[in-house]
Amino acid sequence: MILELVDIRIQAGKQQEFDIAIVKGLQQVISKARGYKGHQVNKGIETPERYVLMIYWETLENHTVDFRQSPAFQEWRAIVGPYFAVPPTVEHFNLLEKT
Template sequence: MILELADIRIQPGQQAAFDEAIQRGLTTVISQAQGFKGWKVNKGVESPERYILQILWETLEDHTVHFRGGPLFPQWRAIVGPFFAAPPVVEHFELLGQGQ
């Protein structure tokens, strides 16, 4: 299992519209992707234009090859891309351990 972590910064004053857009994009577009396992999105308290998006993928290639190189990626970016103040910083992680 691979965790995609995206640090997203949006344009000021767009939080309400982005809140709706990102959830719509996740539920209608990304949820259809090969290897998609789930998502979580948090928004900043001290930095209200900052969002942390976490998506679980079966494999790294499910995100980097199949999703980014497939027809769903342009649909996703059409929904969320207009809000970006800068390109998101995206990294991938493997689970080392877990507790409660």
């Protein structure tokens, strides 16, 4: 399983709207993607415009090819993209240890 870690910074004062948009995008788009295994969204306390999104994929290619190169990616970005202050930082991880 692959972890996609997304560091999102949104425009100030848009948290309530973004909360609705990200949940909608995850439920309507991401969760239906090939290889999707689950997700978690965390909101910043000290920095309320910062969100950390974790999406679990079966394989790296499920994210980088199957999703990113599909029309669903454009649909996802249309839902959440208008709130971004800067482009999100995206990295992928393999699990080393789980307790």
